[in-house]
Amino acid sequence: MQAIGLGLLTVPRLVWSLVGGAIFLSAAVAGRDHLATVMENFLNCIAYWLTPFLAIMFLEHIIWRRGYAYDISAWDNPSKLPYGFAALFAFCVGTVLAILCMSQTWWVGPIALKVGNPPYGTDISWELALRATVLLYI
Numbered sequence: 001m002q003a004i005g006l007g008l009l010t011v012p013r014l015v016w017s018l019v020g021g022a023i024f025l026s027a028a029v030a031g032r033d034h035l036a037t038v039m040e041n042f043l044n045c046i047a048y049w050l051t052p053f054l055a056i057m058f059l060e061h062i063i064w065r066r067g068y069a070y071d072i073s074a075w076d077n078p079s080k081l082p083y084g085f086a087a088l089f090a091f092c093v094g095t096v097l098a099i100l101c102m103s104q105t106w107w108v109g110p111i112a113l114k115v116g117n118p119p120y121g122t123d124i125s126w127e128l129a130l131r132a133t134v135l136l137y138i
Contacts (some may be wrong), residue, residue, distance in 0.1 A: 051093030
């Protein structure tokens with residue numbers, strides 16, 4: 001929470017930890033009979049952003065930041081940081097493509113349905129999202 005914005009740094013970490021703990025405790029008590037299944041399906045669905053994100057991080061490190069050319073002192077100064085329009089665009093396109101190609105319990109994308117047999121389709125999201133993100137970001 002504190003990494004989202006400078007205004008959230010005024011709230012102590014202890015408060016954020018207690019609020020998060022209370023939220024997770026109430027979710028665990030409310031869903032104690034089927035929480036594991038729900039959380040497994042939910043986490044499987046939200047993991048699809050990882051491929052585009054990690055592809056961008058890897059490309060940034062290997063291609064544009066050779067020799068560890070990072071300005072470590074600029075992490076909290078937006079005027080010294082790059083805008084990241086290319087990374088944002090590649091990430092959004094890669095994530096949307098991953099969602100359209102995913103085949104999970106809660107969602108089967110239209111592209112996944114066309115590739116595989118209905119009603120489950122074939123999950124080709126990781127491969128297509130990786131290729132699209134790499135091509136767009138470079």
